[in-house]
Amino acid sequence: MDRKWTKEEKKIGRIMGGGTETKMVLRFKRWGIRNGLATRLKATMEPEQDGTLIEGSIGTDRGIGCFMLFWLGFVGFFLFTGLIILGSDDAPLLFKIGFLAVPALMLVGGIALTIYDRRNGPEDEEKILDFLRDKVKAREENAR
Secondary structure, three states: OOOOOOHHHHHHOEEEEEEOOOEEEEEEEOOOOOOOOOOEEEEEEEEEOOEEEEEEEEEOOHHHHHHHHHHHHHHHHHHHHHHHHHOOOOOOHHHHHHHHHHHHHHHHHHHHHHHHHHHHHHHHHHHHHHHHHHHOOOOOOOOO
16 A cells, blocks of 8 residues: 555554455554454455345454464474473583574564464454444444
């Protein structure tokens, strides 16, 4: 998107997305944060009587959960290997610390990112739904 962020948008974020005549994807974007774990609405649209029926799911992408499981397992393997090397007498101390510290930091970073995403999830979902209510006069048929 080529337009600039306004001061108000920088404070609260904005809804961004795209789609076609039958599909729509909306995400809540925060200023200065690149987050592949962002809450998103993925929906299909179909004509119905006096308007358009929007059906979809809201939350994080399913693939992100698989990626995080892979990430934590892969880094956990290297952390386990670092613990084995820590008990070895053959390796220098600096090598042992580096081989243990790097996977530990990557593991903590992955966990922190997941916790941060879940903390903002419900608020972001509500902002996406408010956007739909405001811009396209949408209303919920079935409450969750």
